[in-house]
Amino acid sequence: MPTNDGMLDEVYLDRLALRIHYELQRLGEELQLDRRVAALLAPWIARLQAAGRTPVRVVDVGCGLGHVIRAAAAHRHFPPGVELVGVDLNRALVNEARRLASVEQLDCNFIAGDAFAPGVAINDPSRTIVISTGLLHHLDLRELVELFSVQARLGVAGFAHWDIAPCVWSTVGAWVFHQARMREPVSRHDGVMSARRAHCAEALLAAAHAGAPEYAPSVIEGSRWHPRAIDVLRPITGWKT
Numbered sequence: 001m002p003t004n005d006g007m008l009d010e011v012y013l014d015r016l017a018l019r020i021h022y023e024l025q026r027l028g029e030e031l032q033l034d035r036r037v038a039a040l041l042a043p044w045i046a047r048l049q050a051a052g053r054t055p056v057r058v059v060d061v062g063c064g065l066g067h068v069i070r071a072a073a074a075h076r077h078f079p080p081g082v083e084l085v086g087v088d089l090n091r092a093l094v095n096e097a098r099r100l101a102s103v104e105q106l107d108c109n110f111i112a113g114d115a116f117a118p119g120v121a122i123n124d125p126s127r128t129i130v131i132s133t134g135l136l137h138h139l140d141l142r143e144l145v146e147l148f149s150v151q152a153r154l155g156v157a158g159f160a161h162w163d164i165a166p167c168v169w170s171t172v173g174a175w176v177f178h179q180a181r182m183r184e185p186v187s188r189h190d191g192v193m194s195a196r197r198a199h200c201a202e203a204l205l206a207a208a209h210a211g212a213p214e215y216a217p218s219v220i221e222g223s224r225w226h227p228r229a230i231d232v233l234r235p236i237t238g239w240k241t
Helices: 004-032 035-052 067-074 093-102 141-153 168-181 185-197 199-212
Strands: 056-061 081-090 109-112 126-133 158-166 232-240
Touching: 004 035, 004 067, 004 093, 004 232, 035 056, 035 067, 035 126, 035 158, 035 232, 056 067, 056 141, 067 081, 067 093, 081 093, 093 109, 141 199
Parallel strands: 056 081, 056 126, 081 109, 126 158
Antiparallel strands: 158 232
């Protein structure tokens, strides 16, 4: 049984996580992640629907407060017959995502747990597309391979994981943005560290080829010398061949 101090620590950490993720949501808004995710997935969804593999399910792994899923639902970026599901290990974040979706009257769902565990979020892999935003830089190379491998073992239709494109501009931009827009010390510190931890395209492709060779992965990357601000997050994608 946890002590009172332990319970207070847990409450504090939950509240801190909420404050940090509310600040992170600002980054998703600035980078127009919901629109960009929807634009990339549109032809995949059309392909699955044309093949009768419906309803298509989009599963956001490590969704946090579910900004991408909620914004996509609010703006109706996806056609009818698409289920939007966010999954996170942090129950406090999931509960807040559910509350926000309820207040906003959005047609999406949020689940606390391991997205890749049986019966949690991926019921029919053949009609499921897995996405994430800002997750990959938290993983080392071995964990990256395992992330792609578990998706391949399940047999999901495709995946698209957005993460930081490492370069001098992303590091400087992270410092400027987080100093200007963030108030939590953890957020300000972690923004720059995230840019420094980010994996290069070559490392991501190597991990994807090792873990999911049948998915023909690709990193969609802009110019490193004259990048657009929104391209600081770019996706590695894979479609099952």
